[in-house]
Amino acid sequence: xxxxxxxxxxxxxxxxxxxxxxxxxxxxxxxxxxxxxxxxxxxxxxxxxxxxxxxxxxxxxxxxxxxxxxxxxxxxxxxxxxxxxxxxxxxxxxxxxxxxxxxxxxxxxxxxxxxxxxxxx
Numbered sequence: 001x002x003x004x005x006x007x008x009x010x011x012x013x014x015x016x017x018x019x020x021x022x023x024x025x026x027x028x029x030x031x032x033x034x035x036x037x038x039x040x041x042x043x044x045x046x047x048x049x050x051x052x053x054x055x056x057x058x059x060x061x062x063x064x065x066x067x068x069x070x071x072x073x074x075x076x077x078x079x080x081x082x083x084x085x086x087x088x089x090x091x092x093x094x095x096x097x098x099x100x101x102x103x104x105x106x107x108x109x110x111x112x113x114x115x116x117x118x119x120x121x
Contacts, residue, residue, distance in 0.1 A: 002071040004090060006031050006044060014060035016053060025053035027060050046090045065098030
């Protein structure tokens with residue numbers, strides 16, 4: 001069984017893309033691991049697929065705290081030097097909102113309980 005749970009903050013706003021007949025929302029979370037002098041930040045690429053990607057994308061803003069559950073998959077790509085590389089991506093199955101990011105004056109973010117009512121998962 002391939003199942004992982006993470007907590008972190010969005011490093012950038014989510015980006016919605018078309019992949020064939022499907023949609024994907026890609027984003028990165030920053031999650032702290034370790035303690036004290038050994039504390040490091042883990043940068044984790046994440047993806048939400050289908051109708052959920054469309055409905056969630058506009059609410060996934062930089063700084064938003066998320067609790068994620070999903071499974072890892074690999075992505076193969078070619079870097080700038082032409083080298084073939086492989087990276088891990090968390091395909092998100094469940095997502096919960098935590099604390100909202102600090103917003104500029106006049107900006108608003110939809111309440112997470114309202115979002116949970118609208119999203120069928």
